Amino acid sequence: MASIDYPLERPRPKEGEFSFSETLYRWVATVDHKRLGLMYIVTALLFLVIAGLMASVMRLQLAFPNNHVVGPETFNRLFTMHGTTMVFLVGMPFVAGLSNYLVPLMIGARDMAFPRLNAFGYWIFLFGGLLLYFSYIGGGGLSGHGSAPDVGWFAYAPLTSKAFSRGASTDFWILGILVAGIGSVASALNVIVTTICMRCPGMTLTRMPMFVWVMLIDSWLIIIALPPLTAAQVMLLIDRFLGGNFFNTQAGGSAVLWQHFFWIFGHPEVYILIFPAFAILSEVIPIFSRKPLFGRAAMVGAVVAIGFISLGVWAHHMFAVGMTSWSNTFFAASSMLVGIPTGIKIFNWTATMYGGKLRLDTPMLFCCAFLLQFLVAGLTGIMLAVSPFDWQLHDSYFVVGHFHFTLIGGLVFGLFAGMYYWFPKATGKLLCEKLGRWNFWLFVIGFETTFIPMHFLGILGMPRRIYTYAPDRGWDFWNLVSSLGVIAQAAAIALFIWNVIDSIRSGEKAGDDPWDGWTLEWATSSPPPEYNFEKLPVVRSSRPLWDLKHPHDPDWKFEQ
């Protein structure tokens, strides 16, 4: 009889005695989705720390007018590498890592559909990341110009052409991202096939956990949106190495074409990055409110809607390039439409909490902060979508503030919620709650202090990507405040790292189901054995463990 026993007699991983080299081999040669997932996440955290340090140097430089911490070349490389790293080497591996670790566990599968492709994806991604950073050593090229790329993370033509970007640094940017992108597409394909083909008996699409739904749409966006970037990068390579004319304005080529191609990728990319946070919230909020997700069908619908509408809004990044008023109106309208499904999501999460019994532990605290900060990000996003307003706000510090509210206040806060929530599953240990609260409050204070002033700076006419400014432009005060916030944020991240290390070493044992969860990953041991489930589970509702724990009031009686 196909069943898993709960809570007794669950499979335990064998406590083997391995030497260091054996352990290393087991990690490097692994095709296990959980190990690969953790490798993705640890790599992403490492890059997060690097990108954070780069940001700190930039904030130091901008803390005072006419500052001389770094020169223009260094500063331009810093913001290029910071942006590129955060998007491609932090956000993307978090998507891959979370879905790798959790999707098979949540749908009751033993592994991903293509385990070896999965390992290939990780290693090629890592290679891409290292290739990008190798530019600090190799980017000077034969002619000795420049080191790391300094063209900005969206690398607008024709600044990236041979004429304006000599040396090899831009080539490192192109190749590093192109290669890492292949890894991301491989991993996304794997997630799609896994969710479609590997669900355990009874796990129909309507019963699939919300997390898996969101990651499925996320992966769909990746396989649709990344190829345009790859194509544009191949064109740029053809221009740079073979003398092609795609973006050569001297030969009649168009500088705007690159922008179209880039943002056809770039806007969906924003949703690719924020979706994991949506996915995490959709699991954490119900568990910590002790109520099922409010309006599941609408939540799925909203994610699908965002997944499609976001493919048609890219030119809202281009309101200043001189498009016709019709195009401007079209893209303003389509961008604002995204606000509707996003609003539905925020309302439904709030409604999930409404009437519940909120356990305000660290994961839930991060979710609450997410809701408020993401609300702000969404509303400033609407301001940017109104193209006449955007003619003023575009490429100003207001935009920098806006997207850090989405990507830090949204994505990173969501990721922290997720890490506090699933850490016990992955390690068998609980993260220290007291440190967690310190981590949370320091992060909130630092985040608000750094990024709220950026909105004011944009309104005062400060453009982004400037390495210095004069003292009489009214920007001194808010820049200083913004820089001060970095201290608290850095402390928060340091506390988190300490918390992880300390908890792995000597943390409280978590048990298999510390949060009283409802999805299948809590039905196996912590950490799960290599094969996940000794016997494949069978489910009949979207909350199989709720059914188990409440035999007199199971979900499947109400669900279709």
Added chain:
Amino acid sequence: MALAQTYKGDALTLEQGWHMPDRGTVGIAFLIVTESALFTIFVVAYLVYIGKSLNGPMPKDVLDLPIVATICLLSSSITVVFAEHALKKGHLGAFKLWWIATIALGLEFLTATGIEWHKLIYKDHLTIRTNLFGTTYYSLVGLHASHVIVGMVFLLLVMGVTFAGFPIQTQFRRVRFLSWYWHFVDAVWVVVFTVVYVVGR
């Protein structure tokens, strides 16, 4: 208490009646989706730059309709279906024959492309750096040709192992995936042909 027991004995029936789609099928389908997205951008670039070249040679001066090559490639899509059917029925001889026909037709297409490029480069002096037409033409046609070459490598691989005595009928699923990929490459050619030789001329 077992999870399955909460369902009062339905679990066994659930499990037995539970069928999920084939991994390989779904995988190849989405691979084609993501490849299509890649091609779309190159096609768009070609369309955007039609007539924007500042200097010659222009498409109408140098491009001839590759009728024979197109017929070859499109018919190779038919022969590969015949090969697939033969394999399904276990007719190994017919399979080999149709498979070789597919390879021959594919090779003819690649040769024709090679001859065309040779003529363009050495007679018409059109290279990838000459003008926007050269840049977009070689990129788009080259991207497609590189996909034909990849398909060709796999076709040859299957032929090689078959003639070496490997029981290829055990790999029918994979042969079918290859044939789907080949259809995709064909379909892309229809688009490329339309854009480059019909619209762009």
Added chain:
Amino acid sequence: MALLQGLGAALPEHRVANIFKPLATPAQSEYHIALLVLAITGAIFVVVAGLIVYTIWRFRRRPGDDAKQEPPQVYGSNQIEVAWTVIPILIVFVLIGVSARVIASVQNASPPPQMLKVTLIGHQWWWEVRYPDYGIVTANEIHVPTASATYLELQSADVIHSFWVPQLAGKTDLIPNRTNYSWIDPREPGVYFGNCAEYCGTQHANMLLRVVAQAPEDFKRWAAEQQKPAAENAAFQSLSCVSCHTIKGTPAKGKFGPDLTHLMSRRTLAAGAIANTAENLRQWVKDPQAAKPGSLMPSLQLTDQELGQVVNYLESLQ
């Protein structure tokens, strides 16, 4: 000439370029829609954030609660969900309608026929300003008359830049191989500050732009001065300065750098990086890389004597 500088000094300087203090029509209409959008989004924020905070506070677990007791399980509600789908749809449609109107009114506004025409060309990292109707070429300062509109043709000589003088008009990019348009009509005489707003390479930060709005008669006088050619200078013409810079009326016809014919009538050097003073000018000519690292103006390694001659000549270019 002293008169000109005097005029300039008397003008109020708008260094803090607050987009919420618009002083020309395009910025004004952008400001109006901004206010509307701020009001709507502000109201949404108050309501939704209030709801979220209230929910967290009201339903937080309290010490006395029974941990075992689960709250009532609510799966959704069609009426409520329809309500909070329809209301945002209505709000979004209002916003779309309003933006469409402002977009059309700013973009499709046909300029008055008597408009002053200015061509603004972006360079790494300075602005070339041409007045085709007057035959004037200058740099980094756009002089315009108040009381009428000025029509800007935007082009680029290299990479993408962006025209942004926040109190006068929102951004429009300067893109190579393409011509964009913008217009401004500052109402009060004054100096309006702006920055290049599209990252364009190393010295993007020091690519400042000033719009100098003057009363029409002052503008006329300025234009008349700018149209005059400059005197020749043998020492200057023997140096390689001339291969990059133009000085009207002399053999210096270089196109790569800014036109220097009336250099001393400008407020700054190096596109706003430093003030135009005698000492700064000397330092700038001696070693441009010190004041603006990465600038495309090379250090010519002039001898002290050559430096003195060049600076003396440049100072005569009023």
